[in-house]
Amino acid sequence: MIYLIDDNKSQQLESYGCSFIKDGTYGDRLIYMTGIRTPERADFLDELPSKATAIFFHATSKDLDRDGNFLETNETVKKVANAAKEHNIPFVSFSWGHTSHEAIFNNGNIMAMNKRIFYLNFRDFIERYIDEEYLDFRILADGIGYKKEVLIKLAYRLIYGIEKNTNLIDQVTEQCPFGSEINEYLKASRSENTLQSLVLKYSNELTYYKLLDILNRSIMSIRKYGYNLYN
Structure with missing residues (x-):
């Protein structure tokens, strides 16, 4: 299963035509989360290595409290990133802060890429992944072309x-x-x-x-x- 974590506080999913992510169109392959509630974080991180095929995350996603309200901290996404590296889970980190159109790759993972480009290329990526059972992160970074x-x-x-x-x-x-x-x-x-x-x-x-x-x-x-x- 691919996990996608993005607080989506500015509604970028909708603005880039990616409402299908929230609608569950690819629900058998993709789990979308606005975050992980703080009391559930430890269990989520423990289960991640056995459940995640890959994990994509907005590098500055805000934490959630036990009621699902956004906090000003982003410790959870940092722990997710560390868990992905520690357990060799393929991952992509995206953010507005990465303004370059060029993604930064390391050992097959994307350490940083522009958030807009990530979402513009996401449908092509997920459809090709379903079709070929292959995580081609170059599609996310450079497009299907x-x-x-x-x-x-x-x-x-x-x-x-x-x-x-x-x-x-x-x-x-x-x-x-x-x-x-x-x-x-x-x-x-x-x-x-x-x-x-x-x-x-x-x-x-x-x-x-x-x-x-x-x-x-x-x-x-x-x-x-x-x-x-x-x-």
Whole structure:
């Protein structure tokens, strides 16, 4: 379960179109909390390592008293941050105080990022997480578009290698020198194909020239949809 702690005192969730977080749209994967009441803090911290897949927190979230009223202190969120580090729970710390558009990463975690950017990218992050079961914090930091560029660069490296090192009219086999790279790209771009299925699909008449055409068409699909829908 992903925990999100934000006092939301200025209603940023609503202003950035993230009411779905409070509405429970992703309630089977995400728990939103405005804070933890002080008397419940110890139990929450004890259970966190066994329950949390990741934890995201507003770095200056205010404490709550036993009645749920905001205090002026923020000791709870500091203890949450320490618990995440101590137990190696993936975490993201966001705040208005981090004015740079560049997030600060350390060991795969986000030590600091801008709160506005966090919420603007949150839906893309959670939907991709549900789809792939992978915590890609780069989506939170840089937006979903960064994945397109990674895939496109991978495709162009393949195209360059094939053009420079093969006779384009030769037949492609499962044992071709680029086999592992081709399968890596197809998997990463979420194609329905593997190199084996492409060889079979074209009745053992798959040439390197045809493979280049497939790769170039996949790039067009990724630019438009974010995925390789060309199969």
